[in-house]
Amino acid sequence: MANKIFGIVGWxxxxxxxxxxxxxxxxxxxxxxSDHYATYLAWAGLASVLIYMAxxxxxxxxxxxxxxxxxxxxxxxxxxxxxxxxxxxNYLATRQSKRWDFTANQxxxxxxxxxxILSELQEPVKFVVFERADRVSMHKSRLENFAYHSxxxxxxxxxxDRDPLRADAAKxxxxxTILIEYQGRTEKVTSSEELAxxxxxxxxxxxxxxxxxxxxxxxxxxxxxxxxxxYSTVAAALTRENxxxxxxxxxxxxxxxxxxxxxxxxxxxxxxxxPEMAALNAYVARGxxxxxxxxxxxxxxxxxxxxxxxxxxxxxxxxxNDLVIDASGLGQVLGSNDASLPVVVDYPAHAITAGFGxxxxxxxxxxxxxxxxxxxxxxxxxxxxxxxxxxxxxxDLASLSTGQVALNADQGDQQGPVMLGSxxxxxxxxxxxxAAANGTPAAPDNAPTPESRVAAIGDSDFASNFAIGIPxxxxxxxxxxxxxxxxxxxxxxxxxxPEDRRLTLTADQQxxxxxxxxxxxxxxxxxxxxxxxxxxx
Numbered sequence: 001m002a003n004k005i006f007g008i009v010g011w012x013x014x015x016x017x018x019x020x021x022x023x024x025x026x027x028x029x030x031x032x033x034s035d036h037y038a039t040y041l042a043w044a045g046l047a048s049v050l051i052y053m054a055x056x057x058x059x060x061x062x063x064x065x066x067x068x069x070x071x072x073x074x075x076x077x078x079x080x081x082x083x084x085x086x087x088x089x090n091y092l093a094t095r096q097s098k099r100w101d102f103t104a105n106q107x108x109x110x111x112x113x114x115x116x117i118l119s120e121l122q123e124p125v126k127f128v129v130f131e132r133a134d135r136v137s138m139h140k141s142r143l144e145n146f147a148y149h150s151x152x153x154x155x156x157x158x159x160x161d162r163d164p165l166r167a168d169a170a171k172x173x174x175x176x177t178i179l180i181e182y183q184g185r186t187e188k189v190t191s192s193e194e195l196a197x198x199x200x201x202x203x204x205x206x207x208x209x210x211x212x213x214x215x216x217x218x219x220x221x222x223x224x225x226x227x228x229x230x231y232s233t234v235a236a237a238l239t240r241e242n243x244x245x246x247x248x249x250x251x252x253x254x255x256x257x258x259x260x261x262x263x264x265x266x267x268x269x270x271x272x273x274x275p276e277m278a279a280l281n282a283y284v285a286r287g288x289x290x291x292x293x294x295x296x297x298x299x300x301x302x303x304x305x306x307x308x309x310x311x312x313x314x315x316x317x318x319x320x321n322d323l324v325i326d327a328s329g330l331g332q333v334l335g336s337n338d339a340s341l342p343v344v345v346d347y348p349a350h351a352i353t354a355g356f357g358x359x360x361x362x363x364x365x366x367x368x369x370x371x372x373x374x375x376x377x378x379x380x381x382x383x384x385x386x387x388x389x390x391x392x393x394x395x396d397l398a399s400l401s402t403g404q405v406a407l408n409a410d411q412g413d414q415q416g417p418v419m420l421g422s423x424x425x426x427x428x429x430x431x432x433x434x435a436a437a438n439g440t441p442a443a444p445d446n447a448p449t450p451e452s453r454v455a456a457i458g459d460s461d462f463a464s465n466f467a468i469g470i471p472x473x474x475x476x477x478x479x480x481x482x483x484x485x486x487x488x489x490x491x492x493x494x495x496x497x498p499e500d501r502r503l504t505l506t507a508d509q510q511x512x513x514x515x516x517x518x519x520x521x522x523x524x525x526x527x528x529x530x531x532x533x534x535x536x537x
Contacts, residue, residue: 006055013048118150128179139192210261213248219269228466250276256283267460287428287450289484293460296367316381320368328390350384359472366459370419385421421457
């Protein structure tokens with residue numbers, strides 16, 4: 001009688017366990033079966049099964065006296081231990097995740113700049129993806145990479161077809177659209193590619209658009225020109241960094257606009273006028289930032305630039321009257337045998353090139369821009385671009401027309417490394433104190449003093465459209481602008497466009513591969529089999 005009761009209890013326990021599993025699998029996640037009651041069923045079923053096993057302890061003991069039962073038990077225990085190890089490893093992996101990217105061009109890794117921006121986030125950032133449900137997966141993996149590098153990042157996916165009211169409230173016009181929310185500000189991007197996401201993140205976190213003015217009127221590079229010598233590509237790169245690019249004709253405007261974050265003088269062919277220099281000096285004294293790109297004067301009849309070079313000298317930077325020659329042969333990597341293209345892979349320690357490693361930059365036709373030893377006007381410059389030891393600064397510019405140049409230290413040539421870029425900074429000297437509520441000036445002790453910054457590079461062509469494709473040129477230019485604008489947090493190596501690595505075959509190559517796969521390889525295998533069979537007869 002007792003055995004019959006225990007048997008009924010065992011069958012009831014089994015039924016309850018299966019009912020709990022069915023409730024978890026086949027009912028909606030919001031149903032009452034899949035919550036408390038399913039858990040109660042599972043525990044009740046487990047208790048019933050244990051009661052049944054306790055009532056049949058004699059049969060269980062007799063069963064385990066056999067050798068097969070013991071071996072079977074050991075097998076079951078081994079399987080349970082193995083499953084436990086897998087579960088523990090999976091649990092640890094979810095708590096301590098680690099990723100490795102083994103692709104050739106690191107397509108699944110974020111750039112240094114992106115990682116730096118994410119790691120320095122102080123407040124939560126939310127990415128709201130408006131997309132159709134069947135296309136969410138392609139965006140999810142990319143945004144998970146952002147969340148992997150920062151706990152401040154969260155994501156939400158909204159099906160605009162099923163939730164049109166929310167899409168209308170966010171003014172979503174096309175799919176996909178990713179809404180980036182940060183401290184009450186929002187920014188929209190229409191792609192989940194890293195370049196689009198990080199540019200949107202920069203815009204929403206900075207909260208303001210800064211202006212970069214490129215001077216015009218003296219033959220400078222033009223940001224609107226899309227031809228080889230133009231600056232349209234680098235202007236687009238600045239726009240992605242949340243800058244607005246404007247032109248500035250100082251001779252007509254008389255002063256530098258107050259909203260200028262940086263003023264760029266890119267490759268002027270003539271010198272500035274005295275009123276322009278006065279306006280530039282007044283701007284720098286107020287805490288302004290200037291980037292000067294001066295090309296070498298290689299033609300005997302070309303006008304000099306004494307006012308511009310004197311401006312740099314006042315800031316502790318000497319613009320050399322020379323041309324840098326690079327005999328290292330690194331230019332061949334860029335497809336050039338011209339020694340007047342210095343290539344730089346090692347950089348002096350500075351915030352502009354921090355994290356650059358051995359990223360290559362090239363400077364077609366460059367002059368030296370070195371710090372003046374001992375400084376000038378209490379300004380001590382620092383170099384941030386330096387050529388290799390196999391280069392020199394050629395001072396005999398007349399010999400360039402012959403095509404025969406050589407290092408002649410006794411004639412004034414400077415043995416490398418040669419400095420191509422230098423920077424200087426100092427507290428602003430002409431800053432109006434902030435106005436108090438009653439209109440009188442107020443100068444609190446803890447108010448930070450605005451800083452004037454000047455950067456100089458002995459070449460303007462490195463940022464032009466024909467040379468900006470050299471791996472590090474664009475990053476270096478934008479890094480200089482960010483350093484001048486005192487946004488060191490945005491300095492880094494930026495995301496690259498995805499590289500097209502498809503293999504293109506001609507019709508003849510395709511036919512050869514087809515013959516190899518369909519005839520030659522199967523024929524070799526078949527012939528080997530026939531030969532082996534013949535030998536064994």
